[in-house]
Amino acid sequence: MALTLYYHPYSRAAGTLWALEEAGVDCELRVTNIMKGEQKGAELIAKNPMGKLPTLVDGDVVVTEAAAIALYLADRYAPQLAPAVSDPARGTYLRWSFFAPSVIEPAVMAKMTDWPVKEVAAGWGTHAAMLAAAESAIAGRQYVLGDTFSMADVVFGGTLRFMLDFKQIEPAPVFTNYVDRLKQRPAYQRAEERNLAMRKQLGLQ
Numbered sequence: 001m002a003l004t005l006y007y008h009p010y011s012r013a014a015g016t017l018w019a020l021e022e023a024g025v026d027c028e029l030r031v032t033n034i035m036k037g038e039q040k041g042a043e044l045i046a047k048n049p050m051g052k053l054p055t056l057v058d059g060d061v062v063v064t065e066a067a068a069i070a071l072y073l074a075d076r077y078a079p080q081l082a083p084a085v086s087d088p089a090r091g092t093y094l095r096w097s098f099f100a101p102s103v104i105e106p107a108v109m110a111k112m113t114d115w116p117v118k119e120v121a122a123g124w125g126t127h128a129a130m131l132a133a134a135e136s137a138i139a140g141r142q143y144v145l146g147d148t149f150s151m152a153d154v155v156f157g158g159t160l161r162f163m164l165d166f167k168q169i170e171p172a173p174v175f176t177n178y179v180d181r182l183k184q185r186p187a188y189q190r191a192e193e194r195n196l197a198m199r200k201q202l203g204l205q
């Protein structure tokens with residue numbers, strides 16, 4: 001198997017399994033116990049100086065950052081899940097894929113930790129503006145691209161799924177309906193089964 005994912009079921013790498021399942025890509029899972037600090041060991045640090053999961057190795061290439069990994073998998077292995085570079089829909093696809101880690105995640109973290117930041121300087125603005133923008137991405141639509149599912153839904157929807165499951169955002173119907181729709185996907189369910197099996201195998205629950 002050419003691909004290796006440094007993985008733990010209690011990490012963002014669990015979401016990467018969904019991306020792999022959607023892309024139909026086989027990948028060796030290198031379990032890295034973040035509870036024991038294995039992510040800071042020499043093997044992973046050599047590949048990802050952040051010492052974080054997920055880290056994907058594909059031949060000679062290392063890809064880090066969950067969103068980048070998902071978009072990479074679509075571009076390289078499942079182009080049907082990404083608008084072509086020449087398609088203007090690519091703008092929408094990239095917009096909400098980048099919005100997840102660069103706006104949703106820090107806005108939620110800033111609110112949870114009472115981190116005082118200047119709204120004009122912080123790239124994520126305010127929590128309220130983040131929620132309104134996220135809502136605008138999917139209001140009246142099935143998916144980020146309208147009727148067409150894409151890898152942007154794995155990234156953007158996967159982030160909302162996590163925030164809802166861990167009660168980090170309010171369960172507004174626009175978000176819960178969208179996430180419920182995503183959870184029906186066979187690839188999502190296969191990934192969740194694998195994550196669950198791995199948690200059991202590692203004695204976690």
Ligand SMILES: N[C@@H](CCC(=O)N[C@@H](CS)C(=O)NCC(=O)O)C(=O)O
Binds near residue numbers: 013051052054064065
């Ligand atoms: N920006 C990274 C964040 C990765 C990240 O923070 N991963 C966590 C697990 S979800 C981690 O590896 N934590 C262990 C550590 O920082 O030592 C991404 O989006 O993939």
